Amino acid sequence: xxxxxxxxxDDGVLEREFTLGDIPGILWTxxxxxxxxxxxxxxxxxxxxxxxxxxxxxxxxxQGYAVATIELPGCGDRPRSAxxxxxxxxxxxxVQAGEPVGDDIVDRLVLPLVDQAVPEWxxxxxxxLALPEICGPVGYSGGVIAVGTRLAVVEPRISAALLFAGSFxxxxxxxxxxxxxxxxxxxxxxxxxxNDRQQALDxxxxxxxxEKTLHANMGGHxxxxxxxxxxxxRFFDRHLR
Amino acid sequence: xxxxxxxxxDDGVLEREFTLGDIPGILWTxxxxxxxxxxxxxxxxxxxxxxxxxxxxxxxxxQGYAVATIELPGCGDRPRSAxxxxxxxxxxxxVQAGEPVGDDIVDRLVLPLVDQAVPEWxxxxxxxLALPEICGPVGYSGGVIAVGTRLAVVEPRISAALLFAGSFxxxxxxxxxxxxxxxxxxxxxxxxxxNDRQQALDxxxxxxxxEKTLHANMGGHxxxxxxxxxxxxRFFDRHLR
Numbered sequence: 352x353x354x355x356x357x358x359x360x361d362d363g364v365l366e367r368e369f370t371l372g373d374i375p376g377i378l379w380t381x382x383x384x385x386x387x388x389x390x391x392x393x394x395x396x397x398x399x400x401x402x403x404x405x406x407x408x409x410x411x412x413x414q415g416y417a418v419a420t421i422e423l424p425g426c427g428d429r430p431r432s433a434x435x436x437x438x439x440x441x442x443x444x445x446v447q448a449g450e451p452v453g454d455d456i457v458d459r460l461v462l463p464l465v466d467q468a469v470p471e472w473x474x475x476x477x478x479x480l481a482l483p484e485i486c487g488p489v490g491y492s493g494g495v496i497a498v499g500t501r502l503a504v505v506e507p508r509i510s511a512a513l514l515f516a517g518s519f520x521x522x523x524x525x526x527x528x529x530x531x532x533x534x535x536x537x538x539x540x541x542x543x544x545x546n547d548r549q550q551a552l553d554x555x556x557x558x559x560x561x562e563k564t565l566h567a568n569m570g571g572h573x574x575x576x577x578x579x580x581x582x583x584x585r586f587f588d589r590h591l592r
Numbered sequence: 593x594x595x596x597x598x599x600x601x602d603d604g605v606l607e608r609e610f611t612l613g614d615i616p617g618i619l620w621t622x623x624x625x626x627x628x629x630x631x632x633x634x635x636x637x638x639x640x641x642x643x644x645x646x647x648x649x650x651x652x653x654x655q656g657y658a659v660a661t662i663e664l665p666g667c668g669d670r671p672r673s674a675x676x677x678x679x680x681x682x683x684x685x686x687v688q689a690g691e692p693v694g695d696d697i698v699d700r701l702v703l704p705l706v707d708q709a710v711p712e713w714x715x716x717x718x719x720x721l722a723l724p725e726i727c728g729p730v731g732y733s734g735g736v737i738a739v740g741t742r743l744a745v746v747e748p749r750i751s752a753a754l755l756f757a758g759s760f761x762x763x764x765x766x767x768x769x770x771x772x773x774x775x776x777x778x779x780x781x782x783x784x785x786x787n788d789r790q791q792a793l794d795x796x797x798x799x800x801x802x803e804k805t806l807h808a809n810m811g812g813h814x815x816x817x818x819x820x821x822x823x824x825x826r827f828f829d830r831h832l833r
Contacts, residue, residue: 541797541806552793555808556782562817565782567796567806576803578830582823589819 352478354378364412366405371475375428376421377401378479379408385486386417387591388479390472390502390509392493394518395426403573407492407580414584416591417485421475423495424467435463442519457519461497465524469501476508488591492583496537496554497524503531511535511590513583516551517543517572528557535563536586538579543572593719595619605653607646612716615670617662618642619720620649626727627658628832629720631713631743631750633734635759636667644814648733648821655825657832658726662716664736665708676704683760698760702738706765710742717749729832733824737778737795738765744772752776752831754824757792758784758813769798776804777827779820784813 356368363382368375375397380386389411393400397420408418422428425435438459445452472491479485488510491499499514504527512531516539535558539551555565564586568576597609604623609616616638621627630652634641638661649659663669666676679700686693713732720726729751732740740755745768753772757780776799780792796806805827809817 541804561810563782563810564817565806565808567808569802569804576805578826581826585819585822 352475352481360409362409362413364409366408371421371471371478373429374421374471374475376419376475377404377408379405379412379418380484381412381415381417383415384484386412386415386484387488387490387587388417388419388476388485389490389492389587389591390476391418391420392491392495392499392515393420393423394494395423397422397427399427410580411492411584411587414588416490416584416587417479419475419479421471423498424464424471432463435460452519454522458521458523461495461519461521462523464495465497465501465521468495468498469505472498472502473506476506480508490587490591492587494518496520496551500524500528500531500554500558503533503535504528509533511587513538513586515575516540516554517546519547520550520554525554525557528554529559531558531560533560534586534590535560536583537563537565538575538583539565539567540570540572540575541567542569545572593716593722601650603650603654605650607649612662612712612719615662615712615716616668617660617716618645618649620646620653620659621725622653622656622658624656625725627653627656627725628729628731628828629717629726630657630659630731630733630828630832631717632659632661633732633736633740633756634661634664635735636664638663638668640668651821652733652825652828655829657731657825657828658720660716660720662712664739665705665712673704676701693760695763699762699764702736702760702762703764705736706738706742706762709736709739710746713739713743714747717747721749731828731832733828735759737761737792741765741769741772741795741799744774744776745769750774752828754779754827756816757781757795758787760788761791761795766795766798769795770800772799772801774801775827775831776801777824778804778806779816779824780806780808781811781813781816782808783810786813 358366492513494515511534513536599607731752733754735756752775754777
């Protein structure tokens with residue numbers, strides 16, 4: 352893990368870009384150390400996502416958390432996979448034709464992403480927890496919900512997860528969800544036109560966790576209300592402190 | 593409105609029983625006055641509900657709210673209606689036989705209750721808002737969700753409602769729900785065996801409010817997690833302050 356830039360904001364938040372091998376990432380840390388860590392998931396494209404990611408991160412850093420994110424495989428400046436590009440084109444064709452998006456397309460699009468991204472998040476976790484300014488426990492917050500679900504199953508260092516519904520979920524991931532036992536808060540935008548609401552509700556139903564909460568709101572895909580930021584911090588306060 | 597008993601708790605909360613005509617009720621007020629009012633709905637039977645109602649009320653009074661509740665028609669010591677008793681018996685038979693509860697039974701059970709209870713809550717509101725220690729704005733918090741829905745439609749003094757799913761909802765009330773425009777927080781116990789989850793989701797979908805939030809949790813019908821009490825207070829803080 353190599354830090355490549357560093358910026359300190361007026362509110363004391365330190366933002367550092369890093370690379371982990373050829374994967375770019377960003378780490379936000381508070382003045383108080385060591386801080387428990389929240390991994391911030393996103394749909395890919397760090398530069399495009401930066402405004403929303405940094406706002407979310409700094410909101411959590413203000414509550415004493417360190418927040419880190421890495422670029423997803425095939426997104427931003429990372430090399431594209433021909434198979435993923437083909438699946439994405441098939442998805443676009445189906446959506447434009449008003450056809451249902453078949454399981455086959457979802458599997459080809461999402462499963463290789465999950466298979467590649469999850470070990471990368473785990474490698475990032477190794478590197479981040481080796482920093483003196485970061486301690487456990489660790490939370491995961493954000494989308495892609497299939498990545499967060501797999502991480503919650505395979506990574507015992509993650510103690511709680513705030514998962515954003517709103518992306519396609521392969522059926523095999525719904526089955527994996529039954530193995531999740533950590534506390535969950537699932538965010539669903541009820542009127543998100545690009546999202547299959549029933550699929551999100553089925554996934555929420557499948558999670559094996561005894562403590563799981565669903566928060567559904569209006570406002571469209573990117574219109575998560577501001578108070579969910581506070582609710583998310585309180586969720587992590589209950590489980591990471 | 594006649595106060596019939598009075599008790600001051602160590603935390604400064606004043607609890608007074610009252611009657612409004614022949615309807616019994618309870619009012620909890622904080623030391624700081626005047627306080628905005630939360631009407632506390634419940635499934636009927638004030639004495640049986642008292643432990644949960646008073647815990648909820650005192651949690652809100654600690655945040656500076658006045659809380660009031662009245663007995664529902666045909667519940668507690670109030671006179672039974674033969675038609676409601678018959679509908680309740682039909683409901684019991686259907687449930688025991690493992691049959692679906694028909695719309696006819698739900699309508700006969702719930703609609704007369706809504707028709708009678710809502711004007712009573714409005715009369716209570718008249719009396720309560722005439723007290724110097726109570727001011728607007730007003731919120732409604734609790735079940736029966738059909739009562740809360742009708743109140744939200746017809747009573748302009750109610751500015752926000754926290755509605756507990758978990759009781760039968762006539763189809764005509766789902767239609768009325770489209771007229772609701774005030775901010776809503778709907779609580780749903782996901783694994784409530786006595787509750788039709790899909791009906792609750794359909795009702796949430798129907799509400800016309802631009803700001804509506806659904807919180808679904810595990811824990812069975814009476815197992816609403818403690819943190820929802822805090823979330824409820826914060827919901828009212830956003831809309832009644």
